[in-house]
Amino acid sequence: MTTPRRSSPSQEEIRRQNLGALLRHVHMRGAASRAELTADLGLNRSTIGALTAELIAAGLVSEEVPKDTTRSRAGRPSLVVSPESERWYVYALSVEVDRVRAARVGLGGAILDRREAPREREHEAAEAAAPLAELVHDMHRHVPAESVYIGCGVAVCGMVRRADGAVRLAPHVGWEDQPFAEAMKAELRYDAPVSLGNVADLSALAEHTRGSAAGLDNVIYLYGDVGIGAGIIAGGRRVTGHGGYGGEVGHMVVHPRGHKCGCGSQGCWETEIGEGAIMRAAGREHLSGRDAVLAVVDAARRGDASAQTATRQVGDWLGFGVANLVNIFNPEMVLFGGTLRDIYLVAAAAVRSRLNGLALPVCREHLQLRTPSLGEDAALIGAAELAFEGLLANPLAA
Amino acid sequence: MTTPRRSSPSQEEIRRQNLGALLRHVHMRGAASRAELTADLGLNRSTIGALTAELIAAGLVSEEVPKDTTRSRAGRPSLVVSPESERWYVYALSVEVDRVRAARVGLGGAILDRREAPREREHEAAEAAAPLAELVHDMHRHVPAESVYIGCGVAVCGMVRRADGAVRLAPHVGWEDQPFAEAMKAELRYDAPVSLGNVADLSALAEHTRGSAAGLDNVIYLYGDVGIGAGIIAGGRRVTGHGGYGGEVGHMVVHPRGHKCGCGSQGCWETEIGEGAIMRAAGREHLSGRDAVLAVVDAARRGDASAQTATRQVGDWLGFGVANLVNIFNPEMVLFGGTLRDIYLVAAAAVRSRLNGLALPVCREHLQLRTPSLGEDAALIGAAELAFEGLLANPLAA
Numbered sequence: 001m002t003t004p005r006r007s008s009p010s011q012e013e014i015r016r017q018n019l020g021a022l023l024r025h026v027h028m029r030g031a032a033s034r035a036e037l038t039a040d041l042g043l044n045r046s047t048i049g050a051l052t053a054e055l056i057a058a059g060l061v062s063e064e065v066p067k068d069t070t071r072s073r074a075g076r077p078s079l080v081v082s083p084e085s086e087r088w089y090v091y092a093l094s095v096e097v098d099r100v101r102a103a104r105v106g107l108g109g110a111i112l113d114r115r116e117a118p119r120e121r122e123h124e125a126a127e128a129a130a131p132l133a134e135l136v137h138d139m140h141r142h143v144p145a146e147s148v149y150i151g152c153g154v155a156v157c158g159m160v161r162r163a164d165g166a167v168r169l170a171p172h173v174g175w176e177d178q179p180f181a182e183a184m185k186a187e188l189r190y191d192a193p194v195s196l197g198n199v200a201d202l203s204a205l206a207e208h209t210r211g212s213a214a215g216l217d218n219v220i221y222l223y224g225d226v227g228i229g230a231g232i233i234a235g236g237r238r239v240t241g242h243g244g245y246g247g248e249v250g251h252m253v254v255h256p257r258g259h260k261c262g263c264g265s266q267g268c269w270e271t272e273i274g275e276g277a278i279m280r281a282a283g284r285e286h287l288s289g290r291d292a293v294l295a296v297v298d299a300a301r302r303g304d305a306s307a308q309t310a311t312r313q314v315g316d317w318l319g320f321g322v323a324n325l326v327n328i329f330n331p332e333m334v335l336f337g338g339t340l341r342d343i344y345l346v347a348a349a350a351v352r353s354r355l356n357g358l359a360l361p362v363c364r365e366h367l368q369l370r371t372p373s374l375g376e377d378a379a380l381i382g383a384a385e386l387a388f389e390g391l392l393a394n395p396l397a398a
Numbered sequence: 399m400t401t402p403r404r405s406s407p408s409q410e411e412i413r414r415q416n417l418g419a420l421l422r423h424v425h426m427r428g429a430a431s432r433a434e435l436t437a438d439l440g441l442n443r444s445t446i447g448a449l450t451a452e453l454i455a456a457g458l459v460s461e462e463v464p465k466d467t468t469r470s471r472a473g474r475p476s477l478v479v480s481p482e483s484e485r486w487y488v489y490a491l492s493v494e495v496d497r498v499r500a501a502r503v504g505l506g507g508a509i510l511d512r513r514e515a516p517r518e519r520e521h522e523a524a525e526a527a528a529p530l531a532e533l534v535h536d537m538h539r540h541v542p543a544e545s546v547y548i549g550c551g552v553a554v555c556g557m558v559r560r561a562d563g564a565v566r567l568a569p570h571v572g573w574e575d576q577p578f579a580e581a582m583k584a585e586l587r588y589d590a591p592v593s594l595g596n597v598a599d600l601s602a603l604a605e606h607t608r609g610s611a612a613g614l615d616n617v618i619y620l621y622g623d624v625g626i627g628a629g630i631i632a633g634g635r636r637v638t639g640h641g642g643y644g645g646e647v648g649h650m651v652v653h654p655r656g657h658k659c660g661c662g663s664q665g666c667w668e669t670e671i672g673e674g675a676i677m678r679a680a681g682r683e684h685l686s687g688r689d690a691v692l693a694v695v696d697a698a699r700r701g702d703a704s705a706q707t708a709t710r711q712v713g714d715w716l717g718f719g720v721a722n723l724v725n726i727f728n729p730e731m732v733l734f735g736g737t738l739r740d741i742y743l744v745a746a747a748a749v750r751s752r753l754n755g756l757a758l759p760v761c762r763e764h765l766q767l768r769t770p771s772l773g774e775d776a777a778l779i780g781a782a783e784l785a786f787e788g789l790l791a792n793p794l795a796a
Contacts, residue, residue, distance in 0.1 A: 159760050168760045218640045230726075234639070239632045241728025242616045245760050246632070248725040253718065253756055256653060265756045320651065327646040328628075328726070330639025358651055358663045362557050362566045362643050 202382025204231025224340030315347025319354030600780025602629025622738030713745025717752030
């Protein structure tokens with residue numbers, strides 16, 4: 001039940017909304033015929049024609065006669081509208097514990113170029129911005145003339161204040177209250193907005209719009225790195241919470257007498273399924289980092305008994321926490337991203353069996369467990385969506 | 399990010415939406431002047447006048463000159479539009495473990511009449527429908543002539559399939575896959591819809607629209623009875639999950655080596671804060687029922703040391719689970735309803751101190767803990783909203 005909504009937008013607002021809806025449609029779903037747009041957007045043919053003409057004039061879409069068409073009885077085939085993918089682009093960045101990644105993403109969501117570099121765990125926000133900007137500047141030298149830069153989106157494995165892009169807390173990256181969007185904007189030196197989001201939230205967004213969870217309304221995307229986070233979609237919309245800090249499932253306490261957590265608490269879920277837990281379970285406490293986790297998974301896959309015990313144990317705790325989330329959210333799909341993807345792939349049986357033991361049958365009856373179809377690109381594509389938001393809300397303001 | 403929405407509703411749809419918005423406004427917020435409606439609904443004065451006239455003709459609202467008005471410079475005071483509260487009504491029912499309640503609720507949300515009766519724990523759905531219908535029929539004999547019955551809403555402490563009002567699972571009521579809406583409709587013998595919802599969901603709805611949480615977008619309503627459930631509002635909308643079974647926080651496992659739960663699992667939150675846990679902690683395992691819980695709370699309030707230890711212990715576990723939910727949802731408010739209201743009132747310090755120890759500071763920084771301002775009426779008022787939904791969606795179809 002919501003409060004009564006304002007019911008009479010101006011003509012200008014309606015036009016802007018419709019332009020945004022059309023551009024968003026081709027951005028999200030790719031080229032579409034005018035007939036499809038008419039049906040999908042619920043607008044009449046002449047309105048679609050007028051909107052398309054405006055977007056063509058702005059250089060945002062192009063239109064062509066479809067190549068291979070069986071002529072319909074009516075005669076003329078419906079023109080096909082495509083986003084100008086190469087012309088409009090954003091930069092999408094991902095700050096992870098051990099590496100930073102950058103991509104140039106075109107309207108329509110295609111990754112046009114990409115770079116990656118290792119990250120020093122002790123780097124503060126200001127120090128991290130410079131090498132990231134370096135990756136961007138390197139790509140920028142190869143951008144075709146006539147291309148238009150829209151903005152930059154950044155995925156961070158931490159808690160982000162959306163209003164100003166400050167990182168409130170990112171324990172595994174080692175940041176607290178750091179104005180990273182500002183630092184990044186200063187290093188980039190381009191006159192366009194820089195927006196920040198949480199990596200799990202943005203990955204969930206990407207999978208929900210273009211990946212495994214497309215078309216589903218109740219989805220949980222779990223992201224594992226050193227810690228654990230979730231991007232949650234409920235009723236088709238992201239659960240962000242009051243300040244935007246929701247989804248901190250890694251700090252759901254699952255084991256009251258469990259291990260000390262970096263957050264100061266004890267027995268948090270990430271102390272049982274995070275990087276440290278995997279290394280501990282495998283008897284490799286002296287190692288850390290993404291590659292060390294993947295080495296354990298790899299050893300388990302090759303039949304190493306102690307690695308198999310470790311992945312089974314972590315898989316068991318993974319299923320434990322997923323069961324809690326399933327009872328709370330009754331989702332259609334849970335996605336395992338980051339290093340949890342690899343853990344899930346070798347320990348799926350342990351995850352499912354613990355889950356089935358703890359989740360109410362009614363809450364899990366239509367549940368699918370999956371790995372993200374966008375893989376590691378989900379974070380980048382989600383960050384790109386953040387950067388495209390302004391353009392899609394008001395296409396002709398660009 | 400949602401799919402493009404259909405952007406051109408017909409004139410008829412717009413009129414229906416506007417009629418619904420106006421009626422919902424006075425239903426939710428009470429009498430309002432035409433000037434207030436014009437401002438709040440974003441419609442112009444003549445549209446508000448025309449819509450009001452239609453609703454008056456249908457007998458849904460009335461209009462009058464305000465009694466005590468300081469004349470504005472413009473001269474005529476703005477007419478005040480009120481819902482016809484006595485004329486349009488629904489029945490709201492609540493099926494609890496040890497009792498059933500029924501109320502007649504008028505348009506605008508006022509409880510016009512009410513009845514209550516004890517419930518036998520072993521009664522099946524069909525057996526429970528008859529005594530509930532008896533309460534309704536008794537109220538019905540006192541309904542003024544000219545009054546119009548809209549429908550019936552029922553709150554059940556169990557998992558409800560919204561589509562057909564079947565109770566999928568209500569372990570503490572002892573029901574599984576029972577077509578309760580159908581049974582209730584047959585017993586009532588009135589030709590109007592009967593809708594079912596979960597008690598925590600409906601209480602959350604009521605508190606969110608008319609109670610402590612009015613105006614807040616991120617709210618968790620915890621309902622305690624024999625078991626524990628939650629109604630969750632995220633981003634202004636109820637989190638229902640794929641099948642409508644979300645919010646089963648009572649079966650979030652918080653204690654891997656804890657007590658056996660009725661659901662077949664072990665260490666569920668409700669084994670630490672439900673009725674059984676309270677009785678166990680107080681050394682009164684031989685007692686059960688709502689009154690037994692309230693007796694423990696009362697003893698604690700009067701200084702009984704073992705009752706105080708018990709409520710502190712339960713309060714500690716209450717804070718434990720709330721911390722998990724706060725990390726997941728970053729809510730603005732958590733409400734304690736049902737018997738949790740009473741537990742919270744004597745154990746607030748234990749709840750808050752455990753919560754502060756486990757919830758991330760960023761996730762709890764704007765959190766308020768509260769008891770429901772509608773008290774036990776929340777379930778009935780929420781059930782009434784369910785019954786009013788059809789009328790508010792399309793006022794003139796009634």
